[in-house]
Amino acid sequence: MTMDYLKVIPEYTIAFPVANMPQINLGDKIGSLVVDRMSQLSGVMDKDIYVIASKIVSKAEGRYVDLTTIKPSQEAHRIYGIIKKKSPALFQVILNESLSYKVNKFSVLSQHRLGYVLTSAGVDSIDDTTAIVLPQDPDQSAQHIASEVEKESGKKVAVIISDSEGRTDRRGANAVAVGIAGINPVRISSSVDLSGSVKVNEETICDMLAGQAALLMGQRGRNIPVVCIRGYQFDFDYKARATDMIHKDLLGIKMFNNG
Amino acid sequence: MTMDYLKVIPEYTIAFPVANMPQINLGDKIGSLVVDRMSQLSGVMDKDIYVIASKIVSKAEGRYVDLTTIKPSQEAHRIYGIIKKKSPALFQVILNESLSYKVNKFSVLSQHRLGYVLTSAGVDSIDDTTAIVLPQDPDQSAQHIASEVEKESGKKVAVIISDSEGRTDRRGANAVAVGIAGINPVRISSSVDLSGSVKVNEETICDMLAGQAALLMGQRGRNIPVVCIRGYQFDFDYKARATDMIHKDLLGIKMFNNG
Numbered sequence: 424m425t426m427d428y429l430k431v432i433p434e435y436t437i438a439f440p441v442a443n444m445p446q447i448n449l450g451d452k453i454g455s456l457v458v459d460r461m462s463q464l465s466g467v468m469d470k471d472i473y474v475i476a477s478k479i480v481s482k483a484e485g486r487y488v489d490l491t492t493i494k495p496s497q498e499a500h501r502i503y504g505i506i507k508k509k510s511p512a513l514f515q516v517i518l519n520e521s522l523s524y525k526v527n528k529f530s531v532l533s534q535h536r537l538g539y540v541l542t543s544a545g546v547d548s549i550d551d552t553t554a555i556v557l558p559q560d561p562d563q564s565a566q567h568i569a570s571e572v573e574k575e576s577g578k579k580v581a582v583i584i585s586d587s588e589g590r591t592d593r594r595g596a597n598a599v600a601v602g603i604a605g606i607n608p609v610r611i612s613s614s615v616d617l618s619g620s621v622k623v624n625e626e627t628i629c630d631m632l633a634g635q636a637a638l639l640m641g642q643r644g645r646n647i648p649v650v651c652i653r654g655y656q657f658d659f660d661y662k663a664r665a666t667d668m669i670h671k672d673l674l675g676i677k678m679f680n681n682g
Numbered sequence: 683m684t685m686d687y688l689k690v691i692p693e694y695t696i697a698f699p700v701a702n703m704p705q706i707n708l709g710d711k712i713g714s715l716v717v718d719r720m721s722q723l724s725g726v727m728d729k730d731i732y733v734i735a736s737k738i739v740s741k742a743e744g745r746y747v748d749l750t751t752i753k754p755s756q757e758a759h760r761i762y763g764i765i766k767k768k769s770p771a772l773f774q775v776i777l778n779e780s781l782s783y784k785v786n787k788f789s790v791l792s793q794h795r796l797g798y799v800l801t802s803a804g805v806d807s808i809d810d811t812t813a814i815v816l817p818q819d820p821d822q823s824a825q826h827i828a829s830e831v832e833k834e835s836g837k838k839v840a841v842i843i844s845d846s847e848g849r850t851d852r853r854g855a856n857a858v859a860v861g862i863a864g865i866n867p868v869r870i871s872s873s874v875d876l877s878g879s880v881k882v883n884e885e886t887i888c889d890m891l892a893g894q895a896a897l898l899m900g901q902r903g904r905n906i907p908v909v910c911i912r913g914y915q916f917d918f919d920y921k922a923r924a925t926d927m928i929h930k931d932l933l934g935i936k937m938f939n940n941g
Contacts, residue, residue: 428724429685432698436897439694465687529931540851550877587885590849590858592799592937594927595868595884597893599849609854612900618809625854626846626896634856634893637885638695638914641871655897668853672788678851 434654439464440639441649447479454571457649464651467576472655473568474636476648477586477601478547480564481555488516488554498681502526513546516554520544523677532591534678537561538669539601545586557586561602562664569604579659581605585633598637600629600665607663627668628657693913698723699898700908706738713830716908723910726835731914732827733895735907736845736860737806739823740814747775747813757940761785772805775813779803782936791850793937796820797928798860804845816845820861821923828863838918840864844892857896859888859924866922886927887916 429435441460447453453475461467481487495503495511499518503511505526514531518524521533521544533544535557545557558564565582572580584602589595600608608629613621636650666674688694700719706712712734720726740746754762754770758777762770764785773790777783780792780803792803794816804816817823824841831839843861848854859867867888872880895909925933 426685426688428727429688429696432723433701434898435696435698436894437688437694437696438894439691442692464691468687529929534851538851540849548875550875551879589886590799590889592793592797592929592932593886593889594929595870595886597886597889610900611854616807616809620810626900627848627852627854627856628897630849630852630856631893631897634890635695635697635897638887638890638894639693641869641885670788670851670853673851 436635436652436654438635438639438650438652440647441473441651442647444479444646444648447482447648449483449485451483452571453479453483453649454568455575457568458572458575460649461576461651467572467578467580468653469578470580470653470655470657471578472581472583472606472632472652473572474583474585474633474650474652475565475568476640477545477557477561477584478555479648480558480561480568480584480602484558484564486556486558487549488556490516490552490554502531506530509543509548513548513554516556517544517546520546520556523679523681525679525682527591532679537601538666538674539599540678541586541588541599541601545601557601558584562604562666563602565602565604579605581657581659583629583632583636585636587637598630598633598640600633600668603629603663603665605659605661605663606657607660608665608668629665629668695894695911695913697894697898697909697911699906700732700910701906703738703905703907706741706907708742708744710742711830712738712742712908713827714834716827717831717834719908720835720910726831726837726839727912728837729839729912729914729916730837731840731842731865731891731911732831733842733844733892733909733911734824734827735899736804736816736820736843737814738907739817739820739827739843739861743817743823745815745817746808747815749775749811749813761790765789768802768807772807772813775815776803776805779805779815782938782940784938784941791938796860797925797933798858799937800845800847800858800860804860816860817843821863821925822861824861824863838864840916840918842888842891842895844895846896857889857892857899859892859927862888862922862924864918864920864922865916866919867924867927888924888927
């Protein structure tokens with residue numbers, strides 16, 4: 424693709440795959456691997472945003488569950504009776520990761536223990552006997568990866584850990600952020616309408632960034648678990664946590680009635 | 683921003699604002715305006731995807747509602763008693779746009795007459811006495827705009843009409859697609875897992891594209907209602923409609939119990 428046209432465009436964001444990442448194993452340093460792969464592209468730049476699929480973070484942190492060791496509860500069996508597509512043991516893992524949940528005929532819509540609403544509580548099956556769950560503390564994981572990148576590259580970056588997630592009304596999944604480092608997940612702005620009323624707008628930019636990355640990550644097996652987003656204007660925020668975007672009226676409240 | 687680094691990146695998507703769009707009035711040809719503004723940037727290119735805020739499409743199509751002519755029903759008054767933030771007349775407009783709905787203390791979660799789940803059925807207030815509703819047929823609007831762009835530029839493009847939309851668990855809004863031309867809203871792929879099972883993945887790419895654009899559209903008053911996304915690899919699909927992404931088990935079914 425030629426890029427001469429970019430010379431006349433005053434503002435843009437660009438997203439590209441951090442290609443050729445290896446398969447991730449327990450203990451792998453994802454930040455180091457990102458810096459290594461980026462050195463084959465343009466190198467890390469200040470204010471790069473690295474969106475990282477939660478799956479590889481979970482793998483590096485060993486967040487596997489051996490399904491043969493799980494004893495499904497009556498409730499897990501009941502859910503299996505409704506949905507079938509997963510095993511009772513896998514449903515039990517989903518319940519274990521959930522603060523509250525509701526069941527429909529397609530899926531378990533879970534309020535994950537961290538507060539996020541996620542289909543199946545972000546639990547994936549790796550094979551018939553192994554599940555993988557979200558990182559224990561995705562914000563901390565993101566901060567750890569950002570620190571590695573910064574230490575090895577000398578550049579200041581933001582990190583977003585993303586998970587694929589659909590909407591109940593729609594076929595197919597989008598992606599959402601579950602962990603964050605260096606960037607506030609919410610953008611707040613205000614404007615004045617034609618009546619003179621001030622309207623405050625909040626936008627979940629971390630989910631927009633996760634979606635932009637997911638467009639390139641694409642399907643499993645394509646081996647693109649990391650995408651770099653460059654050009655988005657933001658101020659570093661080192662206090663921000665992904666849980667900051669949980670609706671404040673819902674924090675600590677069970678959203679669903681477990682049924 | 684320098685773009686020399688792009689020379690070493692084999693694959694990327696770029697998003698940029700189609701800046702300096704004028705205020706849109708009834709009858710304005712949005713496609714023509716896009717071609718005009720793009721001529722000041724790089725010109726329209728084949729396979730450009732133009733993401734367009736539904737608000738300006740509604741304005742061009744005159745989708746205003748004079749709230750002083752609306753007689754709120756008992757149900758609209760009841761909802762006003764719960765939520766307050768909007769007027770009973772505005773709640774009535776929301777109900778009129780809804781196939782089904784449910785009310786919580788923050789908002790009306792509506793199944794829009796076209797099938798999409800949208801907060802407040804995509805209805806916005808323009809000022810104290812005027813509301814604006816989604817285009818009558820957003821797919822048709824998108825096709826119309828795409829045709830204008832193609833006719834005036836000689837290039838083949840896709841168009842996505844987007845609306846801002848939040849998730850119940852999160853502060854702030856993301857964006858979703860409500861109308862489409864030339865691109866299938868869902869990407870389908872398959873992969874084989876470690877057990878040898880084939881997994882089929884569906885991804886709502888139109889929502890990912892809408893989110894990517896929303897990052898640049900930003901808040902009201904910034905006057906960026908159109909964003910160009912370039913570089914995303916897709917095959918033109920002229921039969922695709924945004925309603926193709928409604929979950930097939932939900933098509934034609936009232937999702938909520940109106941209460």
